Amino acid sequence: MSRPSIIVTGLSPDRRNTNSRIRTAVTEGAKESGLFSSVDQKAIEVVTASDDIASDIVFAVGGGAEDTVQFEQLYRKAKAAGATVVFWTHEDPYEFDLNHRLLDYCDWFLTNERSALPYYESPRTGWLPLGADQSFAREVIPFRNREIDMFFCGYGYPLRLHILERIVASPAQNFNLAIFGPNLEETLGRYASERRLSTAEMAETCAHSRLTLNIGRDLDIANNRFNIIPETPGPRTFDVALSGAPQIMFDDGVDIDHFYERGKEILMFDNAGEIEGHIKALQEDPDLGERIARAAKERTEREHLYSHRVTKMMEIIGTGG
Known part of the structure; x- marks a missing residue:
């Protein structure tokens, strides 16, 4: 059976797509999978404007909130x-x-969120979680050489602000904290920076941290119809694991056990007070931190790269090898 060709595109124009790097990571994953005779990448506005679509598969990745995209034209x-x-x-x-x-x-139609899948009520749907961007890959730096005790980067959604406020008001403030993201400084003051980190800066900071804090998003844009509760971890979980950083994730119902083993590949917490204890433990036992970091990185390399996700996509649609 001959290998198909594929073009990877978006679901929103690049001028509005703040996550275009995911599309690039998917494109690289498609190349690494070895399943395709050719792999191309183009913005959705370029694809819809073209006279001909010379690929066997059009794989559009992103968010579909942009109502100016001519999806019907693309499909035709x-x-x-x-x-x-x-x-x-x-x-x-x-x-x-x-x-x-x-x-x-x-x-x-593939959804990143397993809990959303039943609500699409179509046999042409499937669940495909996001994965690790290879640009986050770093060597595991010895813990004795890591200068940051805890790192967080992300937008200041309400739940994140609630937890971060309690961290900086606790004895954990005495550790070396690195907190970056929009909408944080007003609440957290000197403990946070509004500066946006590039992908490379994010990966490097993770790699130099003893612990990276992972708190999911809790702000819906259009989730009123069924008020679906998320349970699948987002791409940050996989990216951080690939960077060689142990991470501690808020245990808010996310089904982490499907992806990583608690205590060995990822740490979990129920309240902000537990974070201080984890930081102390990793300071006192550097070998523990390195074991968790290596185990998470190796699991990610085995199971959670975009080459794995693209391979799964082909299995779902029934044209894979």
Whole structure:
């Protein structure tokens, strides 16, 4: 059986797509999978404007909230060229009410969120969690050489601010904390910086931290229809693991056990007070931190790269090898 060709594109224009690096990571994963005769990457506005779609598979990755994208036009062009159209949203359940309308414009619809899958009520849907961006890959730095006790980077959603406030008000403030992200400084003061980190800066900071804090998003854009509760970890979980950093994740119902083993590949916490104890433990036992970091990195390399996700996508749509 000959290998198909694939074009990886987005679900929103690049001018509005703040997560275009995920599309690039998926493209690299498609190349690494070895499943395709050719792999191309183009912005959605370029694909919809083209006269011909010369690929067997159109794989559109992103969020479908942008209502100016001509999804019907894209679908018609692809079908005229004999291509299979696959949409993969990475914004469920937060944009479910908008993503649901995309079912009419693709052959297969994949959601990043397992808890959202039953609500699509279509046999042409599947669950495909996000994965690790290879640009985050770093060597595991010895813990004795790590200068940051705890690192956090992300937008200041309410739950994140609630937990971070308690961390900086606790004895944990005496550790070397590195906290970055929009909407944090007003609440956290001198403990936080509004500066946005590049992907490379993010990966390097993770690699030089004894512990990286992982708190999920809790702000819906369009999730009123069923009020779906997320249970699948986001891409940050896999990226951090690939960087060689132990991470501590807020145990808010996320099904982490499907991906990493608690205590050996990832740490969990129920309240901010537990974080101080984990930081102390990693300071006092550097070998423990290195074991967790290596185990998480190795698990990610075995199971959670985008080459694995693309391979799974091909199995779902039934054209994989």
